[in-house]
Amino acid sequence: MADVARIAGVSSQTVSRVSNGFPGVNEETRQRVLSAMKELRYRPNSAARALKRGEFRTIGVITFTLSTTGNVRTLEAIATSAAQEGYAVTLLPVAVPTQDEVRGAFSRLGELAIDAAIVIMEVHLLDEARLSLPPHVKVVVADSDAGDRYTVVDTDxxxxxxxxxxxxxxxxxxxxxxxxxxxxxxxxxxxxxxxxxxxxxxxxxxxxxxxxxxxxxxxxxxxxxxxxxxxxxxxxxxxxxxxxxxxxxxxxxxxxxxxxxxxxxxxxxxxxxxxxxxxxxxxxDFAEVGRRCVEGVLHHVRENGLEHGTALVPTKLVVRASTAPPPRKVIPCS
CATH class of the missing domain: 3.40.50.2300 (Response regulator)
Known part of the structure; x- marks a missing residue:
């Protein structure tokens, strides 16, 4: 950054503002900085940024399976919505739906440096009646009945x-x-x-x-x-x-x-x-489910708090050719 500042004839703070896309830099100065970045093949160090700001701009996603339509489409929607907010997604599949496996997944996500997590909780745990997550984690749960303890997003x-x-x-x-x-x-x-x-x-x-x-x-x-x-x-x-x-x-x-x-x-x-x-x-509407999950965890990150409860995404009946009135005569079963 100091080299870019020297070549462009600006301060390191100006280089930082240009690399982060902040306003307040006139166009001529911005172009000089961008030209110097290109000449030096300079790229901002995301790890250094994260350490300085205390945020990683990454959302962790825990899911038990990628074989169902609902999970795959929800995950796709989460990744798309996160990217639109400038966040990356770290996916961690959990092989067995147990409380210990979920705790282990959160530990691994912590090591991978995330800001918050989304748990796609489509099945009951095998060893516990209720889901229990680490208290310090900023989390939204998709497809669950845990609305009295966590923020849950689900289809109606x-x-x-x-x-x-x-x-x-x-x-x-x-x-x-x-x-x-x-x-x-x-x-x-x-x-x-x-x-x-x-x-x-x-x-x-x-x-x-x-x-x-x-x-x-x-x-x-x-x-x-x-x-x-x-x-x-x-x-x-x-x-x-x-x-x-x-x-x-x-x-x-x-x-x-x-x-x-x-x-x-x-x-x-x-x-x-x-x-x-x-x-x-x-x-x-899987896209809306994913969007609300991302919206929820980012609100949690930015406001440092989120109300518990379940947000339901409406459905819509699509009528096609597989339904009609019943046949005129129905033979009763014996």
């Missing part, structure tokens, strides 16, 4: 599910079957609870639950079972991948969609409009 799972179930009931279906996600998943748990509540509010007794594991394969096997139920005319699948396998199974068993069975998914993945038939589904 219940609202999206109610829209899906009420859409099918509004078409005239007597009830709605549910292909649920894995039992340990917070999202699956909330969607299942909302499915039951929506049917009970409509005066219907929920039919037996069928469970999958988020994969298209599990949706296919569940679909083979549901295809044998002549009284099953409407199915709400907890995600679009399972709905895809479900559509294949129904087709193989001669149950036409939507003429015989209506199907609704959840997520609105990019491919859902290209399913056969195009899938009616609940759209999740």
């Amino acid at each position: 799972q219940a609202g999206g599910t109610h829209d899906a179930v009420n859409h099918l009931l509004g078409l005239g279906h007597a009830t709605v079957w549910h292909l649920a996600g894995p039992e340990e998943s917070y999202a699956a748990q909330r969607r299942t609870g909302a499915w039951r509540a929506a049917l009970e509010e409509a005066g219907q007794v929920p039919p037996p639950l069928v469970r999958g594991d988020w994969s298209a394969e599990s949706g296919y096997h569940a679909g083979l079972l549901l295809a044998e139920r002549p009284d099953c005319t409407a199915i709400f699948a907890a995600n679009d991948q399972m709905a895809l396998g479900l559509l294949r199974a129904l087709n193989e068993r001669g149950r036409k969609v939507p003429e015989d069975v209506s199907v609704v998914g959840f997520d609105d993945i990019a491919e859902s409009s290209s399913f056969q038939p195009p899938l009616t589904t609940v759209h999740q």
Whole structure:
């Protein structure tokens, strides 16, 4: 920096202001400094900046898996939003969802120098009933029920599910079957609870639950079972991948969609409009979830404080060709 200042004929403070993009430097002086930087191949030292300012402009992200649509799209949105704020993202996958593994991840993030952390907490811990994070960490949690202890950002799972179930009931279906996600998943748990509540509010007794594991394969096997139920005319699948396998199974068993069975998914993945038939589904705004997570941790960093509670991002039902009124005659089960 001293060499740049000498060649440009300015003070080191002016070099610092130009390299940091601060206002208050006239254009002629700025160009002299930039020219000197180029001549010397000078680049600001981010580590030195961090030590001086006491901030690293880095957000740590802890997640248990990168195999689900929700996690991948949320992570993408976090990285995009962080970059727009001038922050980098350090990703730390945790292989096993236990309290010790989470504590270990926070220790490693501390060594990597972060300003705050986002935990994508999509499943329950295996060894603890409740998540417990180090008290000094500035953190926002995505997809969890920890809103009484931390700041949580989540999709409105219940609202999206109610829209899906009420859409099918509004078409005239007597009830709605549910292909649920894995039992340990917070999202699956909330969607299942909302499915039951929506049917009970409509005066219907929920039919037996069928469970999958988020994969298209599990949706296919569940679909083979549901295809044998002549009284099953409407199915709400907890995600679009399972709905895809479900559509294949129904087709193989001669149950036409939507003429015989209506199907609704959840997520609105990019491919859902290209399913056969195009899938009616609940759209999740992952970009907004990621933006709010970043907004939350940066507020925590800048204001040194954040209220606990859960912020819900609204969903939207996208109606396509996989839903229709039920067939005129439904054979009752024996």
